[in-house]
Amino acid sequence: MKRLLSIALAAMMTMALCTGCGGSQEEASSAASQPASSGSSTAAPTGSSEWPDIGSADAPVTVSLLIKDVLPTEEDVIEMEKVVEEKMASHGQYIDLVIVEPPAGSYGTAVPLGLRTGEIDADIIYFQGGDLAIAQEGLLEDLTPYVEGSTFVKEIMLPVNEAQITNYPYLLWLEPARTPVPVMRKDWAESLDSYAKLVEDPTVDNYYALFKEMKDKGLVEYALTTDNANNNGDGNLARINSIFNQAFGVTATLVKQDGKWVFSKATEAEKNKLEFYAKLYAEGLLDPEYLTNTWDVMEQKFYDGKAGMIAGNAGDTIKIYNDKMVSVQGTELVALPPAKGVAEGYSAVDTTKASRGFAINAYSENKDAAWAFLEFMASPEGRILDKCGIEGKHYNIENNQIVFTDRFPEWWSRIHPTTNNFNPEPPLAEPIYSQAAQDSLTLSDQYYVEDVNVLVPEELTAQWDAMKLLYDEYSADFVRGVKPLSEFDDFVAEWNAAGGDAFSEYLAGVLG
Known part of the structure; x- marks a missing residue:
């Protein structure tokens, strides 16, 4: 009922819905048009200390997690749940990690719909589109205080991640620029x-x-x-x-062309x-x-x-x-x-928001535990699991080094894809990435361009959609x-008629 009330109130709000010119309505926003988050956490952000207490051995806190293409019945996923729980418990953080079955159909469409109707009520939800309207309805938690108070998440953020979560604090996705x-x-x-x-x-x-x-x-x-x-x-x-x-x-x-944008x-x-x-x-x-x-x-x-x-x-x-x-x-x-x-x-990288990433359900009763999981996965222990897999299966410790097994290619990072500041102890016997993959990261840093x-504004959204088509x-x-x-000039004429001319005054006002 609380969620439905939020949706009803959001529908009545006169807030301006904004989209980035470089993306769909789900793929752009800014600090100037942030929706207010509802159901805010009353507890201090998890990062108030390295390992704040979560739950107890007798009463672990359930943290449900929904991720695209990650099935709760997969052997690797079941083992990951167990390893996470054991390692977090060693720090006094007791959670019961539950991976949720992804919805059928188009993930980017089904997840927002399921969250609105209550069919999806996971604590942590991975979005790959469709999140902007959900955030504007107050269904996603503002992660700013959690990030600011974090110990480990902040340590592995790249400039592009920092810019995106500053502009749109509802999705956390720690990876290199998507180029x-x-x-x-x-x-x-x-x-x-x-x-x-x-x-x-x-x-x-x-x-x-x-x-x-x-x-x-x-x-x-x-x-x-x-x-x-x-x-x-x-x-x-x-x-x-x-x-x-x-x-x-x-x-x-x-x-800029002929003095105008x-x-x-x-x-x-x-x-x-x-x-x-x-x-x-x-x-x-x-x-x-x-x-x-x-x-x-x-x-x-x-x-x-x-x-x-x-x-x-x-x-x-x-x-x-x-x-x-x-x-x-x-x-x-x-x-x-x-x-x-x-x-x-x-590609010029749009930093108005991350196009995908993890959100915390604004109506979750376990927000601090949910953040504790994301924070743990950014810690040295969590990153070895996320990047290297399950010990004894995807890697072994030999001569005080992490040595990958022939099953390592089956593993993939499910939480924080970035390798920024990844210096595991014990060290890797060989790099995680092939030479081509490592070179791609080096090149993407070298040739990074911001958009x-x-x-x-909402009144120009229809024109922008028509222009894209x-x-x-x-x-x-x-x-x-x-x-x-x-016939390119014909295209330009039609483009301007469809909305290009209507944008001229707006662009001048925003960009000068």
Whole structure:
């Protein structure tokens, strides 16, 4: 009843709902438009000391946890629950960790709906979309006091994490900036004359030469593939854009042109980039099914050798790609720098909010215990579990070193993906990440670019949605040759009519 009352009150509020231009309504917010949290914790944040008391041996506090793709019946998950409980208990923190079955259907849709209806009432909930409206309804806890008082979480936060949780204090997701980094097979890279030239001087022309040599030598059906995930309104091009946006001058969501702020999608730089993509498509260098590939189809094409290059998020994703390629083709991967031209860098990173992460249910009766779990998993002990797996199964201690077993590739980090300040004791006998995965992290740090973005008031949300759909349609037609690039001015005119002109005054007021 309390939750339903909150929803009813939220519906009556006159607060402005805001979205970031660079993302969907669920993917942007700011400190200026934060929803008030209800059901606030009355106890001091867990971080008031390193190991504040939680529960007792006779009465452990139940902490329920919902995570996408993590099933309570999995052997590794059951063992993880047990290890967490034992290690936290050794510090006087007694919890009963309960992993909750993820909802059926689309996770990003089902979780917000389930939280509203009460079908989902976990203490800690992993969101991958759909959280903004939930936070605005007062259903998510403001994590600011917990983070500020933390001992371990603060120690492993990166600048991008700090910016995101400052702007939107409802999701905690500790990982490197989500920048797709391109990778290719190491054996093929070493066989191509164009590879060394690209690494030395990663111009757009040298990328094109690499693509062309891969195909001309018969190594691949097409050099580059991607999937149909329409990230941030990029019209299925997000992975590829991370390689080429900066080089063509598409440096941020908003750029200065003729003295005023405009959306980069409606600029000459965008036209030049799409013209290059159209060239790749026409010459068979870009996967002709890029618009319809699901992520698993895209990856399989890469592992099977149909495609020569894909881009994945730095760190864990590249580790997965590398381990799978080793098992399928017997070769490791190499990570590549972004193309350079007008500028050089991977995707501009929006710090208005994390696009995914852990939230604490505002109506949880066990908020401090829930935070204690997240804090423990950021501690040295918790991180060894999160990054290395179960002792005796995924690793053993040999000669005072952590030695991975042949089952380690089965394990993946479920709570805090970052390796920032990860210095386990005993030390690792070998790195967690393959060379390609580690290089992807190094490159993503080297070529990190923050986005220039704004918030959209509720009255312009419909226009922004229409503009994104318009871009999706035109960009797909331009790349596939359905429409010639000579019609780009027509697209810009329609873009401005759909909402571009309406934004002019707003952008001037926000950005000056």
